[in-house]
Amino acid sequence: MTRPPGSAAGTGGGPVRRVRVRAWLERVGLLRGYLCLMGVGTMTLGMLLTWLPAHEVSGASYAVVFHIAPREVWGFVFIVVGVVALWGVARRSRQSARLAIVSLLGLQATWSLGLAAPIVLRGTANALAPVTWLMLLATSVFVFWYSGGDARRTRW
Amino acid sequence: MAASIQPVDVAATITAFGGVAAIAVGARATRRQPEVDSHGRVALPVDPADRPAALRERIAALEAQLRDALEDVGDLKERIAMLEALRTTLEALENEQRRGTAKTRRTPAR
Numbered sequence: 001m002t003r004p005p006g007s008a009a010g011t012g013g014g015p016v017r018r019v020r021v022r023a024w025l026e027r028v029g030l031l032r033g034y035l036c037l038m039g040v041g042t043m044t045l046g047m048l049l050t051w052l053p054a055h056e057v058s059g060a061s062y063a064v065v066f067h068i069a070p071r072e073v074w075g076f077v078f079i080v081v082g083v084v085a086l087w088g089v090a091r092r093s094r095q096s097a098r099l100a101i102v103s104l105l106g107l108q109a110t111w112s113l114g115l116a117a118p119i120v121l122r123g124t125a126n127a128l129a130p131v132t133w134l135m136l137l138a139t140s141v142f143v144f145w146y147s148g149g150d151a152r153r154t155r156w
Numbered sequence: 157m158a159a160s161i162q163p164v165d166v167a168a169t170i171t172a173f174g175g176v177a178a179i180a181v182g183a184r185a186t187r188r189q190p191e192v193d194s195h196g197r198v199a200l201p202v203d204p205a206d207r208p209a210a211l212r213e214r215i216a217a218l219e220a221q222l223r224d225a226l227e228d229v230g231d232l233k234e235r236i237a238m239l240e241a242l243r244t245t246l247e248a249l250e251n252e253q254r255r256g257t258a259k260t261r262r263t264p265a266r
Contacts, residue, residue, distance in 0.1 A: 056226070062169045063164050064164060064168050064171055065168075065171070066164070067164050067167075067168040068168045068171060068172050082252040098183075098186045101161075101182065101186065102179055102182040102183050102186065103179070105173070105178050105179065105181075105182040106175045106176070106178050106179035106182070106255030108173065108178075109175050109177075109179075110171055110172065110175030111176050113170065113171040113174040113175070114167075114168070117167040117170075117171060118167075120161050120167075121164060121167055137179075143185050143186060144180050144185060146186060
């Protein structure tokens with residue numbers, strides 16, 4: 001079986017789609033592309049938190065985060081942060097991108113700590129905990145990449 | 157009562173503080189830094205060309221240019237007036253010449 005060059009098995013998209021994605025990333029910039037992805041993802045998570053049945057999002061592994069605020073409040077916060085991230089992408093100003101990335105960082109740090117704490121407290125791990133840590137790591141990389149002296153040379 | 161404080165309360169407090177600390181660190185890290193040259197000197201926030209003394213000099217130079225331009229305009233106006241007068245004189249002369257030519261034509265040939 002032959003595949004067109006540049007396409008990989010299981011990706012679902014051929015070389016054309018890959019070129020389109022690369023062109024889009026080059027046009028919007030890496031940070032804005034990331035913020036766009038995070039905005040959509042965070043809004044989706046917020047909607048899931050709000051509308052999923054309570055028993056789907058509950059348990060000892062969520063004890064710490066839901067001790068800080070109830071599920072619906074977190075859902076609202078996720079949607080707001082997602083909107084802020086997308087607004088930061090659309091606004092094309094350094095200040096709005098900064099607000100978007102900092103609010104994402106705060107949310108991800110809270111959830112990383114909040115989902116990891118029950119591992120120590122109750123011995124219950126949440127499957128999302130490693131994902132939140134990876135996301136926090138990615139956002140931190142962006143924060144420090146675009147911070148300080150490099151910020152002057154960066155297209156926001 | 158100390159007994160009412162559960163481990164989850166402590167964890168939640170630490171988590172909330174962690175989130176706030178992350179926001180503070182992120183806000184501090186993404187703050188715009190002043191430019192520093194290769195000698196470690198902080199660059200002036202204002203372009204030297206835009207400082208008040210330099211601006212005054214530029215305004216004085218522009219005023220001098222404007223004055224010269226106005227003088228040139230005055231000269232041009234005088235020249236235009238002279239040219240207008242010349243054109244009027246020329247038109248008058250042409251009219252006289254045309255009339256003279258016409259008279260000559262009307263004179264019967266001998």
